[in-house]
Amino acid sequence: MQQGKTRVLSLLAVLSIAASACGTSATPSPAAPSGATPTTVAPSAAPTTASAETYPRAETLYTAGKQWGAPSTWNPLDTNNYAMGVIGLQYETLFMYDPLKDVYTPWLATADSGWDAAKTTYTIKVRPGVKWSDGSALTAADVAFSIQVWKNPALASVLWTFVSDATATDDSTVVVKFSAPAYAEWAQFLYQNAIVPKAIFEAKNTADILKFTNENGVGTGPYLYKTHADDRMVWIKNDNWWAKTALNLDVKPKYIVDVVNSSNNVALGQLIQGGLDLNNNFLPGIASLVTGGYNITTYFAKPPYMLAGNTATLIPNTAKKPLDDPKFRLALATAINTADIVNKVYGGIVTASDPTGLLPIFSKYVDTAQRDALGFKFDTAKAKSILAAAGYKAGSDGFVTNKDGSAIKLTLEVPDGWSDWMAAENSIAASAKLAGINIDPQHPDFNTVIADRNRPDATSPAKFDLIINNDIQVGNTPWTWYDYVFRQPLPNGTNETRNFEGYSNADAWALTQQMDKTPVDDLATLKTIASKLQKIQLTDMPVIPLWYNGVWSQVNNSVWTNFPSDTGAQVLPATWNGYWNMGAVLMLTQIKAVPPAK
C-alpha cells in the first residue's frame, strides 16, 4: 500500500514539473521563420504543440558564461541586466568595434556617417534595407529616438551631458549636435548602445522604463527570441537578417542555447562531453584540457591561452597611512611577485600586467621608454631599499613600521569564495612579507567588501586598506582606464564606481578630460596625453596593476569548429554583454559545422 501511494505521489510530482516547465515558456514562440515573409511576433493563443520541440544538435550552438541567474529582462536599455545576446543577437548598434584591430565597422549606420569639419556635429546615415523583425523598416526616426531615450532620468545616462540635440532630418539621416563633444564617450555610444524600434519603446518611455521586460521583442539582429527558462535562453535564427545581403554575412547556427552558469564542475563536464560548444567562464585547469586530447581549444594554443580582458589591480586606500605615501606604494608594488600569481594561482592562463595597467590592445598608447625607466618590477631587495630610503624602519618582528614607530598591518580584502583571488591575496601577502610589509589577507563576504570599499560620503575616507578590482573591460579607448584611476570629484556611496583609491590629482584629471575630448582618430594627441598620464601614474602609483584576467573562452570543436584563434579568425570569442558588438557576432558567421562522422 505504501508503495502504491509513493508511486502516485512521485508521478504527481513529475507531472507538476512538466506542467510548470510548460508554464514558464507559456509565451508562444514566434512562428518558425520560413520563406521570405518576415515573421510576425504577434502572440498566438495556440497551446504548445503535442510533439516535444527539439533543437537538432547539428544546428544548435550551446554556449555558457554570460548568464548568472535566470534571464529576467530583454530590454536592451537595461544595459546591465539584459539576457545574453539581447544586444548583438537581437538588437544591434550603429557601429561594430573590433578592439583587436581597433576598427569601427559601420553596422546599422553606413560608412557615410561622421563628423563635420569642425567636429561639433555628427551625422548618422541609416543603412537602407534594414527591417525590424515585425517587417517594418528601420528609419532615422528609430535612430533619433534611440538617442533621445537616454534623456530619461530612469536610465541615468551621461549621454545628454555632452549631446544637445538629435534630430531625424529625413528618412535616413540623423543629425546629432554636441554641447561639448566627448569623442571617446560618443564613440563608445556608437558601438555599445542598441537601436530600438520607436513604435514599441516610445510608449514605454516613462519613469518605469526599466520595468518593461520586452520578452520576445522586435529587433533587427541575426536572431529572434525563441524561449527561455530559469536555466537557459534560446535564440532562433532570423532568416531575414539584413547583413545576409548587405554584408554577405550569414550566421551558421539555427539555434543558440545559452545555459545559465552552474558550478565549474558541471560546466567542465558539459564542455568535455560536448554538451557545450563555447564556454566563457573562468574554468581552472583548462590548460590541462587543451593539451589533453579532448578536442578543446582556446584562443591561443599556448600560454596564456586567453586574450587579455581586464586588468586585476591592487587598490591602495590613499587616504590612510602609510598608503598615502607614493614611496610606500611603489615599494609595495615592487614587493609583489606577480609571476607567482600568474604561474601558481592561474597555472599560466593569465599574464602579468604592464606597469601602466593598459591592456595589450592599448599597447600603442604606452610610452615604452618612459615605462621602462619608471615602471615597477618585482624586486624584493629594491622594495626594501625604497622603504629604507623613505624612512620606514624594520621593527623587532621584521616588519617595517610607520615613521612614528607604530606598527603597520594592512588588510587585503577579496570577496569570500572568489577562490582564484583568495589564492592570489595569499601570494601577495607572502611576497610582501619578504620585503617587510605586513599584509593580512582577508575574505569577508562580497557586500562587506563593497561596504568597506566605498566612501560613505564625500568627505570621509573608505575603510579598506587594500582591495583587488578589475572593473574596467576591453574597450575602444584608454580613456576609460584613466577615468577609472583619476576620476574627480571623488564619487562616494553607491555611486562609487571609479577612483576607489581616493587619489586626487587635478593635473591628471584635466588630462583625462582632455583625452575624452580628443577625436578617437587623433592618435598623436592621444598618445601625448597618455604619456603624461602614465608618468603621473608610474611616479605616484595610485593603483598597482597586477595581472590581466582573460577573455575566458574554451571551445569544444566536435560539433562546431573554426572558432576564433590567433591563427584563424581573429575576433573576440565571448558571449558576454558588450562583446557581441565588439566583433563576436562575426564568430557566428565564421564557425563551421563539423560533418557528422560516418
Added chain:
Amino acid sequence: MRKYFGRKLFTYTLTFFIAATIDWLIPRFMPGDPVAGLMARQGALSPEGAAALSKYYNELFGLNRPLWEQFFGFWTALIQGDLGRSVFGHGRPVAETIMSALPYTLALLIPAILLSWWAGNTFGAMAARRKWLDSAVLPVGYILTATPYMWLGLVLAFVLAFLLRIFPLSGGYGFNLEPSLTWAFFVDLVAHWILPFLSLFLVGFGGWAIGMRNMIIYELESDYSRYLEALGAPQSLVRKYAFRNAMLPQVTGLALQLGVIVAGSLVTEIVFSYPGIGLLLFNAIKSEDYFLLQGIFIFVIAGVLIANFLVDIAYVIVDPRTRVGMRGGTA
C-alpha cells in the same frame, strides 16, 4: 483529540511567526547595503548612472521606508502570497522565482523521503536476526548513512554520467528540449531526475535500514516477544508484532529527519545543477540576494511545519496510545 490538534496548531502558528520574523530580519540586518552590492556586481557603471540606479533599486525593494512599516508590509504581503522581489533577479518577484523551482524539489524530496523510508524499513526488518542478510545490509547501510550527500552525488555523477554517460550530467531536462506533455520529454525529465534522487535515496536508505534493524532486534529481545515465543506463537506473528512496535520510533524519526533531508537536497541539487529550491538557495547565498533567501526560508519553514503536522497525524493513526493520552513519554 480536538484539544490535541488545537494545541499543535497553536504551537505551529507561533513557531511560524517567530521563525518568519527572524527570517524577515535577514536583509535588514546584514552589514553592507544589498543595493550597493548589487550595483558593484554590475561593474563599471558611470558614477552618474549609479546614483539614479540605486534610487530605483531602493524604491523597488522598499528599503527606504521605516522599519516598522517594512515589517508590517512584510506580513500583509505574505498573507497575499507576495514575497517581495529578488535583488539578483533585478526585481523579479520572489514568489514566482520560487514557484518555478518548487516542483523539481518536491519531485526529488517526496519520493526520496518516502521510498527510502519504506525500503530502508523493509530491508532493515528483513535483515534483523537473519545472519546472511544482516551481514550484507549492515556494512552497506553504515557506509551509506555515513557518506556526505555531495560526495556520493559527485561520485555517482562522475561514474554514471561522465564516464559511462548513462545519465545526463546536470540540469532538470535536456537543453535541447522544450517542455511539453510528451513521452519524450517525460523520459528526459526522469533521466535527469534519477541521479539526484538516487543520491538522496541511498543515504536515507542506509539510515533507515540500520535504524529498523536495530529496533527490531530490540523488540525481538523484549519480554513480550520472549513471552509470545514461549507460548509457542509462530515466528511470523512475533516478527509482525516486533515490526509494528519498531515502526513508531521510525515515524517520529521521519519528522525529525526532514530537516536533514532538506539540507541533503540542497547539496545534491548543487552537485547536479538540478533547478530546484536548493540550487536557488545556493545561488541566493552566493549572490547575497537576501530577499530571495528570505522567501526561500519562508517556504522551507512552512514546508517543514506542514510535514511535521502530517507526521503528527500519522502518529495518531499508527499509535493507539496517543489517541487516548495525547501526552506521555514518547517524544
Added chain:
Amino acid sequence: MTGLANTEPKLESPVGAPAAVATVAASRKGRGEFLYFALRSKKFLFAMGILLVLIAIAVLGPMIDGTDPVATDLLPMQPPSTDPGYWLGTTSFGEDVFAQFANGLRATFFVGLLGGGLAALIGMAVGFTAGYRGGWTDEILNMLTNVVLVIPSLAVLIVISSYLKARGVLFEAVFIGATSWPWAARAIRAQTFSLRSRDFIDLAKLSGRKGWRIIVEEIAPNMSSYLFMTFILLFGGAILIAASLDFIGLGPTGGMSLGLMMFNAVTYGAALLLGYWWWFIPPGLGIMATVGALYVMNVGLDEIFNPKLRDI
C-alpha cells in the same frame, strides 16, 4: 534551512539511541564488566580501531609532515608518490593534499567533539529539565525545541557570519552545537519521563533532595550509557553538517577541513573530471570512515550495555 543543523534526528534509531530503559540496569554495573564485553564486541573493536588510526593521522600527521596545508610552494597537480610532501599528491595550486587531509581531519574531529559535545550538553539540560519537571516548564521547553527545529539555522548562520571578518572552525563547531540539539533533547526528555516515576526516584524525592541533584545523582547515571551514545550520534552528525556547510561555502574562511577540501577540489579543481582523484576521494573517505566508525561503535556499545543484544 531548518536544517543543515538538525542532522541526525534519527531518534531512537538508526544507529539509534536505544530504548534506554532496558539499558538502565546494565549501565549500573561496574567498569570491569564493560571492559570485558567491550573487548569481545567485534563491532566496538573494529570501530575503535578505525577511529584510532584516524586520530593518529590527525594528531601525528601534521607533526611528521609539517607542510603548511595552504602553502602553494609544491609542484601543482602531482599524483601521490613516496616523496615527502607528495604522499597524497598535490592540488592544482601546489598544496600538499596529505597535509590538508591530516589537518582537515583534526578540524573534523574538533568540530565533531565540540559541536557534538555542546549539542549533547544543551540537549541534556533541556531534556532533563523538561522531562523531570513536566507541566508548564515542559511545554515551554518543548516549544523552544520546536522553534530551533524549524528555524532556518542556515539563515541565522548567514546573518551572523556576515558580521564576522572571518569564520573559524571554532565558530562552526559552536554554531552546529547550538542548533543541532533538538532531537537529543526530545529523546532525553522521553527517557527522563519514563525514569521519573520509578521507585528509586520517588525515594530520592522523599529524602528531600533538590530537583537538579536528583537529576545529576540519580537520573543521569542511570542513563549514562544512553547519554554517551547520544553524544556519539551528535558527534557523527556534527561532522556531516560541517561537511555540508563547507561545501556550500559557509565553512571556515581560514584553515582547513575535510569538507573544505572537497569544496575546493570541486569548485576550484573539478578534480574528478580532470583526473585529480587524490584531491577529492580522500576527504570523502575520511568523513565516511569517521562517521561510519562512530555509528558502528554506537551499535557496539549498545550491545555491550544491553546484554540481550549481544551476539555472544
